[in-house]
Amino acid sequence: xxxxxxxxxxxxxxxxxxxxxxxxxxxxxxxxxxxxxxxxxxxxxxxxxxxxxxxxxxxxxxxxxxxxxxxxxxxxxxxxxxxxxxxxxxxxxxxxxxxxxxxxxxxxxxxxxxxxxxxxxxxxxxxxxxxxxxxxxxxxxxxxxxxxxxxxxxxxxxxxxxxxxxxxx
Numbered sequence: 316x317x318x319x320x321x322x323x324x325x326x327x328x329x330x331x332x333x334x335x336x337x338x339x340x341x342x343x344x345x346x347x348x349x350x351x352x353x354x355x356x357x358x359x360x361x362x363x364x365x366x367x368x369x370x371x372x373x374x375x376x377x378x379x380x381x382x383x384x385x386x387x388x389x390x391x392x393x394x395x396x397x398x399x400x401x402x403x404x405x406x407x408x409x410x411x412x413x414x415x416x417x418x419x420x421x422x423x424x425x426x427x428x429x430x431x432x433x434x435x436x437x438x439x440x441x442x443x444x445x446x447x448x449x450x451x452x453x454x455x456x457x458x459x460x461x462x463x464x465x466x467x468x469x470x471x472x473x474x475x476x477x478x479x480x481x482x483x484x
Contacts, residue, residue, distance in 0.1 A: 318388040321351045327461040356381040364412045389446040390464040393438040
């Protein structure tokens with residue numbers, strides 16, 4: 316497995332941000348301070364979803380963070396989802412909204428609640444334990460593993476990148 320250093324993550328996150336700025340799609344690089352690893356990519360969007368079985372659609376604001384996992388040495392996707400009244404979706408509601416087709420016994424292995432490594436607040440996280448293996452399956456290493464990571468993992472939590480990301484050099 317090819318591991319990613321903090322400096323590689325930061326450089327690739329900055330490259331990703333340049334593409335985002337060219338496309339004008341709203342990603343930002345949040346820098347808490349100059350310590351490692353206190354920088355992450357951040358993106359917000361509103362999504363419509365069925366939160367309950369009554370069929371009514373709810374508007375949810377989702378804030379995504381792409382952070383560096385020191386333990387696994389890979390990018391990691393964290394997010395928080397809030398209802399329009401500002402209340403935070405709990406773990407079970409998040410599972411219903413983002414992973415309704417997943418067997419309940421598998422959910423804890425995929426999507427769990429954890430403390431944000433920079434902000435030290437609870438966030439939902441796609442578990443990074445197999446991220447390195449997934450990224451390595453592409454044979455020739457990606458020029459930007461952060462971009463590849465977001466492209467692969469984002470759709471699982473309704474985070475879609477524009478096709479133009481794949482066309483940029």
